[in-house]
Amino acid sequence: MSKVDPPTEEEIKLLEHRATQPAARVPLTVIPSTGLYPSEFFHLRKDWITWPMEMNSQEYPIITVPLSGECTRKTKLRGRRKATVGIVREDEPCSICRKKGKTNFQSPSRLEAERNVPVIDNTAADELRLWFQKYNTIPWNRNLTRLQTVSEDLINRTVKASDLRFVFARRAVKMGISDELIAENMGLKHIPKWLLEYNRKNSPEKVGKLTYQQYLEVIYRNGPITVCGISNLISRSESAVRSMLKKLEKRGFATRVGQKGRGRQTKNLWDTDVCPNTPLTCSENRCGEKFDTFVGLTAHRTRAH
Ligand SMILES: [Zn+2]
Ligand SMILES: [Zn+2]
Numbered sequence: 001m002s003k004v005d006p007p008t009e010e011e012i013k014l015l016e017h018r019a020t021q022p023a024a025r026v027p028l029t030v031i032p033s034t035g036l037y038p039s040e041f042f043h044l045r046k047d048w049i050t051w052p053m054e055m056n057s058q059e060y061p062i063i064t065v066p067l068s069g070e071c072t073r074k075t076k077l078r079g080r081r082k083a084t085v086g087i088v089r090e091d092e093p094c095s096i097c098r099k100k101g102k103t104n105f106q107s108p109s110r111l112e113a114e115r116n117v118p119v120i121d122n123t124a125a126d127e128l129r130l131w132f133q134k135y136n137t138i139p140w141n142r143n144l145t146r147l148q149t150v151s152e153d154l155i156n157r158t159v160k161a162s163d164l165r166f167v168f169a170r171r172a173v174k175m176g177i178s179d180e181l182i183a184e185n186m187g188l189k190h191i192p193k194w195l196l197e198y199n200r201k202n203s204p205e206k207v208g209k210l211t212y213q214q215y216l217e218v219i220y221r222n223g224p225i226t227v228c229g230i231s232n233l234i235s236r237s238e239s240a241v242r243s244m245l246k247k248l249e250k251r252g253f254a255t256r257v258g259q260k261g262r263g264r265q266t267k268n269l270w271d272t273d274v275c276p277n278t279p280l281t282c283s284e285n286r287c288g289e290k291f292d293t294f295v296g297l298t299a300h301r302t303r304a305h
Contacts, residue, residue: 006166011155015147016123018154023146026127026138031161033121035168035186038142038161039096040065043105045072046136049128059229059260061119061128065187071097071105073137096142109187117185120222120233169195175218176210176234210234212294215244216253216276223271224257230270245270247294251280 007015012032019025031041048065052058073094093103100106109115119125131138140146144161151159165186172182179191218233219225227245231238248254257271279290280297284305291297 005157006163006170007151007155007157007159011151011159012167014154015151015159019147019150021146022127022131023140023144024150026131027140027144027147027161027164028159029121029124029127030119031164032167032171033124034063034117034119035165035172035182036063036065036117037108037165037187039105040107040109040187041161042094042096042138042140042142043069043071043073044138046132049132051129059226061125063117063119064114065107065109065117066105066114067109067111068104068106071103073097073105073139107187110189111184111187115184115187118232120229122222171221174214176214176236178235181235210236210244211292212244212248212253212280213276213292215241215248216272216274216278219248219254219270219272220274220276224269225271226260226267226269228267248272253278 012028015028016025019028027041030036030044031038034041036044044063048063050058050062050064052060071093073096093105097103097105119128142161144159148158148160151157169182169186172185173195179195182195183189183191214234215230218230222229222233225233227238227241230241230245234241245254249256253274254270254272256268258269260267260269279292280294282289282291282297282300282304284301287304289300289304291300
Protein backbone atom coordinates (compact mmCIF):
# COMPACT_ATOMS: atom_id res chain seq x y z
CA MET A 1 0.00 0.00 0.00
CA SER A 2 1.28 3.45 -0.79
CA LYS A 3 1.91 5.71 2.13
CA VAL A 4 -1.22 7.34 3.47
CA ASP A 5 -1.10 10.70 5.02
CA PRO A 6 -4.56 11.69 6.18
CA PRO A 7 -5.02 15.43 6.70
CA THR A 8 -5.75 16.53 10.26
CA GLU A 9 -9.22 17.67 11.30
CA GLU A 10 -7.94 21.26 11.39
CA GLU A 11 -6.68 20.93 7.84
CA ILE A 12 -9.98 19.47 6.71
CA LYS A 13 -11.90 22.30 8.33
CA LEU A 14 -9.71 24.80 6.54
CA LEU A 15 -10.27 23.02 3.25
CA GLU A 16 -14.01 22.64 3.77
CA HIS A 17 -14.23 26.34 4.38
CA ARG A 18 -12.59 27.26 1.11
CA ALA A 19 -13.52 24.38 -1.15
CA THR A 20 -16.65 25.78 -2.70
CA GLN A 21 -16.75 23.86 -5.95
CA PRO A 22 -18.34 20.41 -6.02
CA ALA A 23 -15.21 18.89 -7.58
CA ALA A 24 -13.39 19.62 -4.33
CA ARG A 25 -16.27 19.64 -1.91
CA VAL A 26 -17.94 16.35 -2.71
CA PRO A 27 -14.80 14.20 -2.26
CA LEU A 28 -13.70 16.23 0.73
CA THR A 29 -16.93 15.53 2.59
CA VAL A 30 -18.10 12.19 1.21
CA ILE A 31 -14.90 10.09 1.34
CA PRO A 32 -14.05 10.87 4.99
CA SER A 33 -17.55 10.06 6.10
CA THR A 34 -17.86 6.80 4.16
CA GLY A 35 -14.35 5.37 3.90
CA LEU A 36 -14.94 4.42 0.28
CA TYR A 37 -11.99 3.26 -1.80
CA PRO A 38 -11.05 6.01 -4.25
CA SER A 39 -12.05 3.87 -7.23
CA GLU A 40 -15.43 3.21 -5.60
CA PHE A 41 -15.96 6.88 -5.00
CA PHE A 42 -15.17 7.69 -8.62
CA HIS A 43 -17.61 5.05 -9.82
CA LEU A 44 -20.33 6.11 -7.42
CA ARG A 45 -23.62 6.50 -9.21
CA LYS A 46 -27.02 7.72 -8.36
CA ASP A 47 -28.60 4.28 -8.35
CA TRP A 48 -26.20 3.05 -5.65
CA ILE A 49 -27.77 5.40 -3.18
CA THR A 50 -30.92 4.81 -1.12
CA TRP A 51 -32.23 8.03 0.29
CA PRO A 52 -33.99 8.26 3.61
CA MET A 53 -37.74 8.61 3.30
CA GLU A 54 -40.54 9.41 5.65
CA MET A 55 -42.02 5.98 5.02
CA ASN A 56 -39.14 3.96 6.40
CA SER A 57 -37.03 4.31 9.47
CA GLN A 58 -33.86 4.95 7.49
CA GLU A 59 -32.26 8.15 8.71
CA TYR A 60 -29.39 8.78 6.36
CA PRO A 61 -28.42 7.93 2.80
CA ILE A 62 -27.01 4.44 2.29
CA ILE A 63 -24.56 3.70 -0.48
CA THR A 64 -24.64 0.14 -1.74
CA VAL A 65 -21.25 -0.60 -3.27
CA PRO A 66 -21.32 -3.56 -5.65
CA LEU A 67 -18.27 -5.79 -6.06
CA SER A 68 -18.31 -5.23 -9.79
CA GLY A 69 -20.45 -3.75 -12.46
CA GLU A 70 -20.50 -1.84 -15.66
CA CYS A 71 -18.23 1.17 -15.73
CA THR A 72 -20.63 4.03 -16.17
CA ARG A 73 -18.13 6.81 -15.79
CA LYS A 74 -18.12 6.83 -19.54
CA THR A 75 -21.75 7.79 -19.57
CA LYS A 76 -22.33 11.23 -20.89
CA LEU A 77 -23.10 13.87 -18.33
CA ARG A 78 -26.07 16.06 -18.57
CA GLY A 79 -25.86 19.77 -18.11
CA ARG A 80 -23.32 22.49 -18.46
CA ARG A 81 -20.52 20.73 -16.62
CA LYS A 82 -20.04 18.28 -19.45
CA ALA A 83 -17.61 20.58 -21.17
CA THR A 84 -15.51 21.29 -18.12
CA VAL A 85 -15.01 17.76 -16.83
CA GLY A 86 -13.60 16.55 -20.06
CA ILE A 87 -12.70 12.99 -19.12
CA VAL A 88 -15.91 11.40 -20.20
CA ARG A 89 -15.89 9.26 -23.31
CA GLU A 90 -18.69 7.04 -24.30
CA ASP A 91 -16.86 4.40 -26.24
CA GLU A 92 -14.44 3.04 -23.68
CA PRO A 93 -14.10 2.38 -19.93
CA CYS A 94 -12.79 5.16 -17.74
CA SER A 95 -9.11 5.73 -17.07
CA ILE A 96 -9.29 3.95 -13.70
CA CYS A 97 -10.70 0.74 -15.17
CA ARG A 98 -8.37 0.98 -18.15
CA LYS A 99 -5.38 1.25 -15.89
CA LYS A 100 -6.40 -1.95 -14.16
CA GLY A 101 -6.85 -3.60 -17.52
CA LYS A 102 -10.55 -4.06 -16.93
CA THR A 103 -13.49 -3.13 -19.02
CA ASN A 104 -15.81 -3.23 -16.02
CA PHE A 105 -15.74 -1.59 -12.66
CA GLN A 106 -14.20 -3.81 -10.00
CA SER A 107 -14.34 -2.87 -6.36
CA PRO A 108 -11.10 -3.41 -4.42
CA SER A 109 -13.28 -4.60 -1.50
CA ARG A 110 -12.03 -7.78 0.19
CA LEU A 111 -15.52 -8.79 1.27
CA GLU A 112 -17.51 -11.49 -0.45
CA ALA A 113 -20.60 -9.43 -1.02
CA GLU A 114 -21.64 -5.91 -1.81
CA ARG A 115 -21.65 -3.67 1.22
CA ASN A 116 -23.93 -0.97 2.52
CA VAL A 117 -22.20 2.17 3.65
CA PRO A 118 -24.25 4.72 5.56
CA VAL A 119 -23.51 8.41 5.07
CA ILE A 120 -24.07 9.55 8.61
CA ASP A 121 -22.38 12.93 8.34
CA ASN A 122 -24.98 15.61 7.53
CA THR A 123 -22.67 17.81 5.48
CA ALA A 124 -21.61 14.86 3.35
CA ALA A 125 -25.20 13.72 2.91
CA ASP A 126 -26.17 17.21 1.74
CA GLU A 127 -23.31 17.43 -0.73
CA LEU A 128 -24.21 14.03 -2.09
CA ARG A 129 -27.84 14.97 -2.48
CA LEU A 130 -27.05 18.26 -4.19
CA TRP A 131 -24.72 16.60 -6.65
CA PHE A 132 -26.94 13.68 -7.55
CA GLN A 133 -29.98 15.86 -7.93
CA LYS A 134 -28.30 17.09 -11.09
CA TYR A 135 -25.94 14.35 -12.19
CA ASN A 136 -25.74 10.59 -12.31
CA THR A 137 -22.05 9.97 -11.90
CA ILE A 138 -18.84 11.35 -10.42
CA PRO A 139 -16.95 12.68 -13.40
CA TRP A 140 -13.78 14.12 -11.95
CA ASN A 141 -10.26 13.20 -12.78
CA ARG A 142 -8.89 10.62 -10.35
CA ASN A 143 -6.17 13.01 -9.28
CA LEU A 144 -8.89 15.31 -7.99
CA THR A 145 -7.19 18.25 -9.60
CA ARG A 146 -9.50 20.78 -8.06
CA LEU A 147 -8.96 19.52 -4.53
CA GLN A 148 -5.22 19.34 -5.16
CA THR A 149 -5.08 22.97 -6.14
CA VAL A 150 -7.07 24.05 -3.11
CA SER A 151 -5.05 21.92 -0.70
CA GLU A 152 -1.66 22.95 -2.07
CA ASP A 153 -2.81 26.49 -1.77
CA LEU A 154 -4.16 26.28 1.74
CA ILE A 155 -2.18 23.65 3.59
CA ASN A 156 0.91 23.27 1.42
CA ARG A 157 0.35 19.66 0.54
CA THR A 158 -1.58 17.47 -1.82
CA VAL A 159 -4.61 15.72 -0.42
CA LYS A 160 -5.46 12.57 -2.33
CA ALA A 161 -8.61 10.49 -2.32
CA SER A 162 -6.77 7.68 -0.53
CA ASP A 163 -5.75 10.09 2.25
CA LEU A 164 -9.39 10.96 2.78
CA ARG A 165 -10.40 7.30 3.08
CA PHE A 166 -8.20 7.03 6.12
CA VAL A 167 -9.75 10.08 7.70
CA PHE A 168 -12.85 7.93 7.94
CA ALA A 169 -10.99 5.31 9.97
CA ARG A 170 -9.49 7.91 12.25
CA ARG A 171 -12.85 9.49 12.97
CA ALA A 172 -14.52 6.13 13.48
CA VAL A 173 -11.88 5.08 16.01
CA LYS A 174 -12.34 8.35 17.81
CA MET A 175 -16.06 7.76 17.99
CA GLY A 176 -15.53 4.40 19.60
CA ILE A 177 -16.82 2.32 16.68
CA SER A 178 -15.57 -1.25 16.88
CA ASP A 179 -12.58 -2.37 14.78
CA GLU A 180 -14.68 -5.02 13.07
CA LEU A 181 -17.31 -2.53 12.03
CA ILE A 182 -14.70 -0.10 10.74
CA ALA A 183 -12.99 -2.83 8.73
CA GLU A 184 -16.29 -4.00 7.27
CA ASN A 185 -17.32 -0.49 6.40
CA MET A 186 -14.06 0.00 4.53
CA GLY A 187 -14.43 -3.27 2.63
CA LEU A 188 -11.67 -5.01 4.58
CA LYS A 189 -11.77 -8.52 5.99
CA HIS A 190 -9.16 -7.99 8.59
CA ILE A 191 -8.38 -5.04 10.70
CA PRO A 192 -5.29 -3.51 9.18
CA LYS A 193 -2.17 -3.12 11.29
CA TRP A 194 -2.12 0.64 11.08
CA LEU A 195 -5.61 0.73 12.53
CA LEU A 196 -4.65 -1.46 15.47
CA GLU A 197 -1.65 0.72 16.09
CA TYR A 198 -3.72 3.83 15.84
CA ASN A 199 -6.18 2.36 18.31
CA ARG A 200 -3.51 1.44 20.78
CA LYS A 201 -2.15 4.95 20.67
CA ASN A 202 -5.40 6.82 20.78
CA SER A 203 -8.14 5.03 22.62
CA PRO A 204 -6.98 2.76 25.42
CA GLU A 205 -10.52 2.51 26.75
CA LYS A 206 -12.11 1.70 23.44
CA VAL A 207 -13.99 -1.31 24.68
CA GLY A 208 -16.57 -0.79 27.36
CA LYS A 209 -17.87 2.55 28.40
CA LEU A 210 -17.48 5.59 26.25
CA THR A 211 -16.65 8.93 27.76
CA TYR A 212 -19.18 11.73 27.68
CA GLN A 213 -16.72 13.58 25.45
CA GLN A 214 -17.03 10.83 22.87
CA TYR A 215 -20.81 11.11 22.95
CA LEU A 216 -20.56 14.89 22.69
CA GLU A 217 -18.19 14.57 19.77
CA VAL A 218 -20.71 12.46 17.87
CA ILE A 219 -23.57 14.85 18.60
CA TYR A 220 -21.41 17.88 17.88
CA ARG A 221 -20.34 16.54 14.50
CA ASN A 222 -23.65 15.03 13.43
CA GLY A 223 -26.41 16.89 15.21
CA PRO A 224 -29.29 17.29 15.00
CA ILE A 225 -29.36 13.55 15.40
CA THR A 226 -31.71 10.95 16.89
CA VAL A 227 -30.95 8.46 19.64
CA CYS A 228 -30.96 5.73 17.01
CA GLY A 229 -28.46 7.68 14.91
CA ILE A 230 -26.09 8.12 17.83
CA SER A 231 -26.49 4.49 18.77
CA ASN A 232 -25.54 3.38 15.26
CA LEU A 233 -22.54 5.65 15.15
CA ILE A 234 -20.98 4.54 18.38
CA SER A 235 -22.17 0.92 18.45
CA ARG A 236 -23.80 1.25 21.83
CA SER A 237 -27.38 0.40 22.79
CA GLU A 238 -30.12 2.99 22.53
CA SER A 239 -30.73 2.75 26.26
CA ALA A 240 -27.05 3.54 26.94
CA VAL A 241 -27.38 6.53 24.65
CA ARG A 242 -30.57 7.66 26.37
CA SER A 243 -29.10 7.51 29.82
CA MET A 244 -26.06 9.51 28.70
CA LEU A 245 -28.30 12.07 26.97
CA LYS A 246 -30.22 12.50 30.20
CA LYS A 247 -27.01 13.45 32.01
CA LEU A 248 -25.85 15.70 29.22
CA GLU A 249 -29.22 17.43 29.06
CA LYS A 250 -29.23 18.09 32.77
CA ARG A 251 -25.83 19.77 32.41
CA GLY A 252 -27.02 21.81 29.44
CA PHE A 253 -24.48 19.96 27.28
CA ALA A 254 -27.10 18.60 24.90
CA THR A 255 -30.56 19.77 24.00
CA ARG A 256 -33.62 18.52 22.21
CA VAL A 257 -33.89 20.71 19.17
CA GLY A 258 -36.88 19.23 17.42
CA GLN A 259 -38.52 16.12 16.15
CA LYS A 260 -38.38 13.95 13.10
CA GLY A 261 -41.04 11.75 11.58
CA ARG A 262 -44.74 11.53 12.24
CA GLY A 263 -47.10 9.77 14.60
CA ARG A 264 -45.60 6.81 16.36
CA GLN A 265 -42.45 7.18 14.29
CA THR A 266 -41.72 10.56 15.87
CA LYS A 267 -38.21 10.80 17.25
CA ASN A 268 -36.46 13.52 19.17
CA LEU A 269 -33.55 15.25 17.54
CA TRP A 270 -30.58 16.13 19.70
CA ASP A 271 -27.89 18.69 19.20
CA THR A 272 -25.17 20.48 21.09
CA ASP A 273 -23.07 23.58 20.74
CA VAL A 274 -20.75 22.55 23.54
CA CYS A 275 -17.22 21.79 22.40
CA PRO A 276 -16.64 18.02 22.93
CA ASN A 277 -13.67 18.46 25.28
CA THR A 278 -15.41 20.89 27.65
CA PRO A 279 -14.78 19.69 31.20
CA LEU A 280 -17.52 19.16 33.77
CA THR A 281 -17.41 21.92 36.33
CA CYS A 282 -18.62 21.55 39.90
CA SER A 283 -21.20 24.24 40.50
CA GLU A 284 -21.56 23.79 44.27
CA ASN A 285 -20.79 26.93 46.25
CA ARG A 286 -18.71 28.43 43.45
CA CYS A 287 -16.31 25.52 43.77
CA GLY A 288 -15.45 25.38 40.08
CA GLU A 289 -13.33 22.24 40.18
CA LYS A 290 -13.17 20.49 36.81
CA PHE A 291 -13.72 16.83 35.91
CA ASP A 292 -13.37 14.52 32.94
CA THR A 293 -16.10 12.11 33.93
CA PHE A 294 -19.53 12.22 35.51
CA VAL A 295 -18.33 9.61 37.97
CA GLY A 296 -15.47 11.87 39.02
CA LEU A 297 -17.78 14.82 39.47
CA THR A 298 -20.30 12.84 41.51
CA ALA A 299 -17.56 11.35 43.68
CA HIS A 300 -16.17 14.82 44.34
CA ARG A 301 -19.60 16.27 45.10
CA THR A 302 -20.47 13.64 47.65
CA ARG A 303 -17.12 14.01 49.37
CA ALA A 304 -16.42 17.73 49.19
CA HIS A 305 -19.84 19.29 49.62
ZN1 LIG B 1 -14.41 2.76 -14.72
ZN1 LIG C 1 -16.97 21.12 44.14
